[in-house]
Amino acid sequence: MKRLFFMIVALLAAQPLFAQDQLPPAPYAYKQLEDPTLEAKAQRLMETLRCLKCQSQAISDSDAPMAGDMRHQVRTRIKAGEDPEAIRAWLVERYGDYVSYAPQNKPIMWPLFAAPLVILLLAAVLLRGRFRRSIKPENGQ
Template identity: 80%
Template sequence: MKRLILAIWATLSVLLVVPALAQDQLPPAPLAYRQLDDPVLEAKAQRLMETLRCLKCQSQSIADSDAPMAGDMRHQVRSRIAAGEDPEAIRAWLIERYGDYVSYAPQNKPIMWPLFAAPLVILLLAAILLRGRFRRGPAKAERAE
């Protein structure tokens, strides 16, 4: 029984670990570390890559990151720019694929308004409470005398 459990555990660990290790063994994408031949297109790609966040790194853009995933994203950006695609369309595609976190310039969506309204509401409530507190404060002091 112990041998069966050990065999199952060994098989599962090999099946789960090998694909994870294989991911880093793949060669980098062709345009991950090679610039485009046209300097104008490369400048467009570079500007876009500096505004996109690497999903594996701590707040690094894909232009600065050496992570394999950032290389794949640089390849996607460069190949799509070379194909004539608009940088904003590429950004929209990456946001659709990876979520809003991938962009350093988040889009304004109706669901985000509480993020901007909450601090204003808290400041307004604090002002109302402090105003009431200061109005009552001197009156109590006069009664005590």
């Protein structure tokens, strides 16, 4: 009896996980804009945005429901006259830097670029000291 109760509770708790897949796709998820110029602008932007559910696939190529929702947002905002960079900024604010294939240069990123230089400099200093000691002639000879 306890086992049956826990199985029912587990199934009811897991139901929201499948809710997104059961919803119909957003109107502009798979439908292009009527204006070819606006659609081209939306397509260029969608090719630079990463699907968060797929293996680093662009939202323009992904069939995931989340990518469809993101395509709908991009097309709706482009149709409303919003700038593509403003849309990118909104998506980055909402989903984080990972959503964009063009990451922003922020001050917190400088250790990523400085660390290899520091390691190379440290290796050069250590190797120089080691070679200097091995080349020095001994006083007794």
